[in-house]
Amino acid sequence: MPFCFLVWPSMAFQMNVLLLGKGTLFVLFCVLVAGEGRHHGFRRFSQLQESKGSHVCEELWFTQKLDHFNGADSRVWKQRYFMNESFYKPGGPVFLMIGGEGPANPAWMQSGSWITYAEKLGALCLMLEHRFYGKSHPTVDLSTDSLRFLSSRQALMDLAHFRTRMGEARGLTNSQWVALGGSYPGSLAAWFRLKYPHLVHASVATSAPVYATLNFPEYLEVVWRSLAAENAECPVLVKKASDTLVGFLKDPTTFDNITKDFKLCSKLQIGTEMDSAYLLETLAGNFMDVVQYNEDNREFEGVVGGNITIKVLCGVMADTSLGDPYARYAAVAHLMMDTFSLKCLDVSFSNYTRDLSNTSWHGPAAGGGRQWLYQTCTEFGFYQSTDSPNQPFSGFPLGYQVMQCAAFYNISAEQVAEAIAQTNEYYGGYNIRSSRIVFPNGSIDPWHALGITQDITAELPAVFIKGTAHCANMYPARSQDLPQLSLAREHIFLLLQQWLKQ
Template identity: 50%
Template sequence: MPSEMWVTQRQDHFNDANTKTWQQKYYVNDQYYRKGGPVFLMLGGEGPLGPTWMVDGAWIDYAQAYNAMLFSIEHRYYGKSHPTPDMSTENLQYLSSEQALADSAYFIQYCKYKFELQDNKWISFGGSYSGSLSAWLRLKYPHLIDGAVATSAPLLAVIDFKEYLDVTQASLATTGSGCNEGIEEATTAVEKLLQTEDGRGQLKKMFKLCDDIDIENKLDIANLFSNLANNFEEVVQYNKDNRGFEGGVGANITLDVLCDIMTDTSRGLALQRYADVNSLMLSTYSEKCLDFLYYNMIEEMRISDWNKTDSPGGRQWVYQTCTEFGFFQTSDLVEQPFGQRFPLSFWVQQCKDIYGYRFNADLINAGINRTNTNYGAKNIKASRIVFPNGSIDQWHALGKLDNLPAGSTAIFINGTAHCANMYPAAPTDIPELTQTRMTIQKLIGAWIQ
C-alpha cells in the first residue's frame, strides 16, 4: 500500500493576512505511469482517506489503460488533515467546499513541480460530495483540470431534501409489492403504541432501545423515527455497490434482504418484521441497543477534540450541511411510508444545538443560495465532465441527468446505487454498469488527447 505523504497548505486561501499553515495528507501511486501519461486526482470527501483506493477501484483500470499517475488528497478537516487545533465552531470557519477546491488547486501546482508533471493532462475523480467537488474543480479551475468524473454528485443544494425518501420508497418497490406497505403498517403500529405506557414498554423491548421512551420529548421521538427509517435509507443508498473490498461491514445487506424480511408474514405482524430489520442492523454493526436519545446524539456531535470523537467526520459534515448544502433528509414528503415525525424543523434544531444560537432556517438557506449561485447547481456550465448516477441512489434527485452543457455527458444507470461505477468490477455487475465504466474510459481517452 502507498505510504502517507504530506503537503503544506494555507489555512485560509482567501485571506492573505492569515499566514497560518497546516499539513494535508495525500497518497501517490506511480506504478502505471509512463512519461507523458495523464495524471488522475481522486478527491477526498467527508471522511478519512485511506490507501485502498490507490490500488483498487475502476479508476485503476483506467490508469492501466492510459499509463496514468495517481494521486489522492484528503479533504481538509477529515481524517488526519487538521487545519486547526480543534473543531470548535469558531475553528470550523475554514471548512468549506471553496477552501477544499483551493487546496486541490494548490496541490496540483505543487505536484506539477515536485513530480515534473507540468505538461500532463489532469483528470479529477470523486463520488458523492467529492463527486460534486470533482465537477466544481473543473468548473472553477479549468486551466488545471482537463476533465472530471463526477459520480453520484449532488449539484443542487436544498434545505429540505424530501425527495430522498421518495427515491427510497421507489427503490424498495423494485423488489416487488409489499415492502413499503409493510413499513407503512409498522409505522402506524409504532404511532399507536407510543400513546400508552405499556405500548412504549413494548416498543422498547421489540426495538432493543437503550432507554425508556419519554413521550413528551418530541426530539427523542423524531430521532427514533429517523433511526428506524435510516435502517432502510442506508441500505438502499449503497445497495450492491461492491464496497466489500474496503473491509467495511454491511455490504452483504441489500434492499432485497430487508424487503424479504418485511414481506415474510411467517415472522408475524408488520411491526415485528420492522423490529427484525432493526435487530439485523444492530447486530451487523455490533450495537447492543438502539440509542435514540436526541441529547446523546447532540453531545457526541459537540465533541471538538480531534481524538475523542467516535464519529469520524460527523461533526464536520453536519457543519457543512448547516452552512453550505442543507441536504436534510426529512419526512416532509406526504406519500412515503416512514411517517412524518422527523420534519425540517428537527434538522434545523440540530444545527442550532450542535453549533450555537446563530443557526436558523434563514441562515441555512442563505448559505444554500450562495452555494447554488457559486457553482450553478444543475445549471453548471462546464465541458468535459461525466455525471454517472444510479436509479436506486437517492442522490440522483439532486444530480445532473439532462440539459448538459456542450462537451459534458450524463449517464443514468438503471438498477445501481450510490457510486456503484467507482467500485471494482464484479461478476454480478449488471450490463448497464459494465457499459458505464467502458463509456467513462472512452471519455477520458478523448479528454487526454
C-alpha cells in the same frame, strides 16, 4: 464507495461512533470517502471499517494554508495524501481522487475503476484527503470557530494549490489532470473543473449532488420507489410499520414494549419531539442506508454489511411468520444490529447531542459527524425529511433537522437557507456551464435526485445507470455486475480517452 456520502443521527451514525473506537475509517466518498455515512449527507460512515489486507500505501503530507482567502493569515497545516506511480508513463495524465467527509482510504490506491483506467492510460494516481476529515487536521479542535475554515470553497483551493505545487515539484505542470470523486467529492470534482479549468482538464463526477437544497424529501421518495422495484408491497408494509410505531409513541404505556421490541440500550423516554424524531430516523436509516448502497462492491475497502440488500430487507418485511408489519420492522432492526455486532440500540437524542457537541478531535463524532453536519448547515442542507406523502416514513420533519444547526453551531434557519442559496449561486446548481465533465448516477441511489441525469451538452454528458446505487461505477468490476454497469464503466473510459486527446 470511493467517496460516497451519508445521513445523520440514526443507527448508521451510532455504528460509526462505535466503530471509530476501533480505528475505523469513516466513509470514503466514492473515492475515499463516502459520504455522503450517517451524517445528514451521504450515509455511509458507519459501515466502513479499516481496510484489511495488503493495501500498504505510504502516508504523504502536503503543506496548505489555513485560510486561502486571507492573504494576511500565514497559518499552515499538513494535509494527508496518497500516491500510486506504478502505472505512470511519462507524458501520461494525472488522476486526482478527491476526498470527502471521512478518512481517505488507501485501499482505493490499489483498486476501483479509476485504477483500471489509470493502468490503461498510463496515469499517475493521487488521492487528497479533505480538510477536517481523517488525519487532515487544520485546527486544534472542532469548535465552531475552528470549523469556519471548513467549506467546499476552501477544499477547492486546497486542490488547486496541491495541483499547482505538485505539478511544479514533479514536472507535471503541463500534464493533463483529471479530477475524480463520488458523492460530495463528485460535486467537488465537477466544481474543480468548473472553477479552475486552467488546472483540470476533465472530471468524473460520480453520484454528485450538484444542487444544494434545504429540504430533500425526494430522498425518501426514491427509497419508496427503490423498495417497490423489488416488491410493490414492500414500501407499503414499511409505511404501515412506521405509522404503527408513531401511534405507539403517543402512548407512554407502550414505551416498555418498544424498548424491548427494538432492543434499546435504555428505557425509551420521550420528552420532546426531538426524542421521537431521533428514534424514528434511526430506524428508517436501516432502509435508507441499504437502498443507497444496494448490492455495491465495497468489501475490498473493509465495509461490513454489504450482504444486506433491498431484497433481504423486503424479504423480512414480507415474512408473515414474524408477525404484523411492526414486528417485521423490529426484525429488520435486529438483523442490522446483529450484522454490526451491536448488543443494543442507542436512540437517546441527549446522547447524540452530547456526542455532536464534543469539539475534541478525540470525540465520538470527530470521524466526520460534527464536521459534515456543519457543512450541511453552512452550505448544502440536504436534509432528508419526511415532509412528503410519497415516502414510507413519518416523524422526522425539516424542523428537526434544522434545529440541530442552531443547537450545535448557533446557526439560525434563516442563515442556513441563505447559505444554501449562495452555494447554488456560486456553483450554478443544475445549470453548470463547463466542458469535459461526465456525471454518472444510479437509478436506485436517492442522491440522483440532486444530480445530473440527462446530458447538458455533448461535453457535459450524463451516464444514468438503471438498477445501480450510489457510486456503483467506481467500485472494482465483478462477474455479477449488471450489463449496464459494465457498459457505463466502459463508456466513461472512452470519454476520458477521447478527452485526453484534446
